[in-house]
Amino acid sequence: MKENILIVEDEYVLANDLRLMLEQAGHSICAIVDTIEDAKEAVRQYRPTWVLLDILLHNDAMGTDLAVFLTERNVGFIYVSASTNQEILELAKQTHPDGFLVKPVRERDLLMMLDIARNKHRQHTEVIAQREMSVQNQIRQIIDSNLESAHTLELVPAAFQSLVPFDFMYYEFFYPATNLTKGNSFLRIGFNEYQVISNQDLPKVLNKPKISVQRQALRPFVADDIHNQPSFDALLEVKGLENALHHRYDIRSYLPFVITLGSIGVRLAFYNKRYDAYSAAHLSLLSAVQRSLTDLFYKLHNFDTSFAGGSGSRKKVALSASLSADQHFRHLIGNSPVWLRVLDDMQTVAHTPVSVLVLGESGTGKELVAKSIHELSSRRARPFIVVNCATLPAALIESELFGHEKGAFTGASDKRIGKFEMADGGTLFLDEIGEMPMPLQGKLLRVLQEKELEYIGGSKTVKVDVRVIAATNKHLEKEVAEGRFRLDLFFRLNVFPIALPPLRERKEDIPLLSVSFLEQIAIRIGRLPAPVLSAAATRKLQAYQWPGNIRELENLMERLLIRCKNNTISETDLPELKNTMMPEEQEDQTLSRMEAEHIITILKKCNGKVFGVGGAAEILGLPGSTLASRIKKLGIKKDTYFRQ
Template sequence: MPNQEESLLLYLNEAIATTRSKEPLFRIVTEKLRLIFPFDVILIVTVDGEGNYRRVLLRDYVSDLATAPEPHQPQRTAIAGTPIEQFVTDARVRTLPLAGLRHEYPAFSMFQFLHKLGIECLTAVPLRTGGQVIGLLALASRRSPDFGASDLALLEKIGSLVAVAVSNTLAFEEVERREREKTMQLAVNNALLSIKERTELFRTVATELNRVLPCDFFGVRVQQRQGLVKSFAEFAKQPDGTFVLLESTRWDHLPHYEAMQAEAFELFFQPAIYNGPDYDRLAEKYRLIRHIRAQHGTRSIMAAPLGTTNDQAAALVLARHKGEDFQPADLELLMSLAPQIALAMRNLFAFEQIETLRTQLEQERTYLIDEINTTGNFEDFVGQSAVMQQVQTRIAQVAPTDTTVLIGGETGTGKELAARALHNLSPRKDRALIKLNCAALPAQLIESELFGHEKGAFTGAHDRRIGKFELADGGTIFLDEIGELPLDLQAKLLRVLQEKEFERIGGRRVIHTDVRVIAATNRVLEDEVAAGRFRADLYYRLNVFPIRLPALRERPEDIEPLMRHFLERFTKQLARPVRGLRERDLRAMQQYGWPGNIRELEHVLQQAVIVSSGPFLEFAGFSAATAQAAPAPPEHAPLKTLREQERDHILAALHRTAGRVSGPHGAAVLLDINPKTLEARMKKLGIRRTVVGE
């Protein structure tokens, strides 16, 4: 027997000296011990100087008989009031019946676990090195062992060897852990300094952090000024160890999600760990925690505050579904990273804001170039008639203010030029004038054009889109054909006018905007309100300062200067020679009713410059046709009603297009009106295509 004992001690000494990894070393120790001592379960715990113990080994050889899983055990637990305290205080080798221990410590879960395995006795061996007890080796068996004095002495020696082994392996583990932490911190810092894209940045941080602090969920959450807690960047670990970005819309199916977040926000914005029973208590109190536990099996969460950025409080949250619980040392490590992550968030907010402004400026530039290339110039606002001087006076009066303006007038009277004049004479002239024709888009697209949409908000929304109101922030938005706006969007537009805020489609963030609104219509909005097609409250919000543009037939004295203005421009643009204007052609122009107003005059003159080849401008039969179609009324002839006048204008346009309503050469283009709107007005006025075409 002495030779066997000596051989065992030498073998253990050699194993301890050559094996640094904990698992192989403990496997060697347990296998050799079982050759001499009969036991069914072996347990090793360590005790630190702060009065906590931690289990480093639990191995049973009767798992096929187990009736309960291994009990839940945090990494560190206070020894006060536990049997560990008794064994460490009275540090000697001894064998005790499990029944007595269970009776003395009924709440100690390990004893309950051993009882279910059929264990009857427990032999406690102190782990002593350098004269100090650093832990405990426990050998549990289903039958009472018959240990003599020599056995106890041998166990005492083995305990000293195991103590050295435990100290060495834990020291090696501590060195490796610190090296891993340093490597992780360096990798995280490099990522924070070099990556400027939000998703990629925090995916990298999650991946590196997971090497030291394994987690199944990594998330950064922010609490906005309104108290709403929202996702900033959240990831879930996949079976292959990679992290996948979680969409913020994943909570949309929960009807009370925002309230659930508000209830639990305090948990995420203070340093805290919630493990096992603590987490279960939270689940009973908070609906959000209960939902997370039920849906994902979360058993442990840890939160570290990141301070306040852009008036938003931020927090880093980790969660585990299984495995070891988070420990205070884990929280200390996480908190050590918090300042760098908080700084990175501030830089990220600034970078994203700069990128948003850059995108906005680029889009503004695109809009401005498009406007310059496709619309008339402010100089086209020609006219010295009394009615036009009155219009110019009203523009000059209201332009320096932020007052909402409603421009009325028939198609082609220059409403967009008036809007441009209002913008160019205002303090907002250095920012963009953004325009939207409410009749040019299907109803389902107008909302996206006005307010924008988030990625995935609806079918086809592959990317985030910035809407016109967001783009016009600090500038002016011109809403043409406002009378065509659907009723449901009228309510949303009213909110923007009243509250100066809106949300993108599919978004939850409230966007504040500083926009001056100019609206225009060729409809009589009072009639539309009376007919229930336009909201009265929106009408009164828009009609703060009305400006009516006169029809060209109301200002015949302006026709000649307008003609000469357009002729000068088109002659230069088209590189054509200057040709004369016959007096009879001028008179015909002045006698014509101009249903398309200035726009129609512009098109007629452009066509004349193109087709003319002689010394005078040729109007391709326009003079005779117009003289017949719209003879000047006698001095004292009765005036037509607006309905009659509108009918005549539409008929004249249809005659010009041979009855064609839509298409590039249709009356709708000539009158600058939506084809469906023109058809509706024709029906209202009793105009049939067959009559026009006859």
């Protein structure tokens, strides 16, 4: 397939080599440039299919600075770098490239990576299209329903959540040349579970007697409307809604959007606890469904006859709009923000055919997540086949995956089909993919790309239709940097990554998980009713770091049920839960404590301001995003440095 390619490279010899290889393969080179500004101009002029982008350009320019520009225009890009050290790979990963090439570039590697990037870009586009179609369908169902106004309102937040992720959402009808407004807000409290708050009642919920919301003029959206950090920090200087939400719910980013219903304006506002939650892609999605949104808000406007100043209302609603997802996620317990984001990602990707890479420490539930994605997908009636790459001997993995002919090797007394063929039409879960031997990684890549395989000892190709979900507890970028994992296979698998948080980062879920395990195990061993945990026992469980994660918690609950004969499990019934560390970890903790204390001191001087002029990041000489990341990693809580 002939494609139009732009090369951004400041080494003339390499740029010319890339041009020759691509032209010989039948592609067209629209331009070769060596600066970011020239690259932007070439993209505008030639609209390339692909950009080959050097990461380190002359005059200390970074190719990664072009990534957002390309992403906004849906132009695929592949990085070219002389290094695959972990720092470079981490930097590249943050901008979501379609591929990565290492200098010097061989023709075979170039064409293979283009094929991988093409597949990844196509799958990413399918995810976006699926999300847009799903939202359109949900909105259309709401519009066409004959439900009463209250029930119609309850369906709204789930539709928007799959479009623009939020922890708090606000909408308001406003009327030019008047002070009249009406609308509602939604506070997320669980998966498909929201508290509906009328905007009249919002000041009471936030413990603020008066909130000023800065209404936008009715105008088209622009990129400047994306308020991640540090832009969001500037909004905190105004004592308005953003400030109140930040202090009440730890909101850190904000995305507004305006639509019109004739002479009536509708202001939408999405708020998230992540400091980098929103991008131009979210504005593009909102714009793509704007006609449906207009129809939806016409219906809501006609339902709602109350204006600001009347009596407010608030209620908690559990939505049934995604009942199928709820059923398949019933074993995935938790309401913490980090866990809800995992469930959102699973629901988004399940109905697409794309590859998924599940990342997480041992015991975080990677196989359960993979199986839930399969059960929610269109492949649910077909097999879900599991292969643990860490437990199979290296000599047997190839036979296990691809099958073998009779007599292919010593002991092969019969023909045997492999796991790929067993999973045909369904899902193949490759657990601990980071343990796969290097020689086999190339063969796996070929099967993933060609969708066909050969038995060991055979010559006939077998077509397979398999969705692959891979999982690992390893840092694959580090494995690539140290030569233990293929870069091209990493990009082929890493189409839609889902990172599972360790239990120590979702401690608010420990009470729910503990109760669930106690009830399940009590049924299994015939000890009913299940005992309950005392408040002191729960606090002790939450204070522990859980190196074995959810699996360790489940095992502990089972031991407690067997040993404890009382109806209440008290703190004294728990074994000693010591957060032990190795000597080097103790040294790291000492250094981390010193770093945390220094950051807290600076934050106190800035009254909690992280970003912007006079903020802690400026004083410490750090990028704001870096400081925010350190604050999170060190576990620094807002109440240790912020004075109301």
